Amino acid sequence: MPEARENVEKHLSNKFAALSLAITDATLSGDAALAPTAVAALITAANNPPASIGEMAAIVGLTHSATVRLIDRLEADGLLHRRRRVGREVLVEITPAGRRRADGLQEHRLAASGGFLASLSAEERDLLDGLIDRMLRDHAARGHDRRRLCRMCSRIYCTCSFKAELLAAKDASPDGSSATCDEI
DSSP states (O other): OOHHHHHHHHHHHHHHHHHHHHHHHHHHTTOTTSOHHHHHHHHHHHHSSOEEHHHHHHHHTOOHHHHHHHHHHHHHTTSEEEEEOSTTOEEEEEOHHHHHHHHHHHHHHHHHHHHHHTTSOHHHHHHHHHHHHHHHHHHHHTTOOHHHHTTTOOGGGOOOTTHHHHHHHHHHSTTOOOOOGGGO
16 A cells, blocks of 8 residues: 555544544543443443343443442442342343433433534535445454444344344344344
8 A cells, every 4th residue: 555545544543533523522522420431331221131240240341340330330220120030140130220211321421422423514414324334344244242332222223233233134034023222
C-alpha cells in the first residue's frame, strides 16, 4: 500500500475510533452512578431471560468473581436479584426497579446516538445502516461473541444485522430450530 494511502487509512481509523469513543461517552453519561459494566449487566438482564452468573460474565466481559461482585452491588441497589436453580448454578434476573432503570438507560442511549445521526440526510443514514450491518457481520464472523456485541442493544428497535444469517441457519437445521435475534 503506498504511503499516502496508508496515511489516509490511519487517519480514517483514528477518526472512526474518536467517533466510537464520543458515542460511548455520550451513551454512558445517562447514569453517572453506574459503571459501564453495570449498565451492560443491567441492560443484558433486561433483554434476556434469567441468566447464570457465568453467562453474564461472558456477555459483560468480566471474570466470574468480578461479575459476582458487580451483581452484589446491583442486588444491594435493588436492581437485580439472584435465584437458585438445580445444583450450584445461580440465575440472575432483573427487578421491576432494575427494568425501569434499564429502560431509562436505553432511552438515553438511543437519544445520544441519535444526536450523532441528526446531521446526516435520510439517504446517508440508509447508507450508513448497510455499512454498519456489514461491519458487525464481519466482526462476528471473526469469532466475536454476538451476545457480547449486542449486550446494550435495544431489542425493541432491533433489526439485528444477523437476522438473515439466523434465518438461514434455521432453514438449514434438521429440526428447523435456531437462535432468535433476541437470543444473541
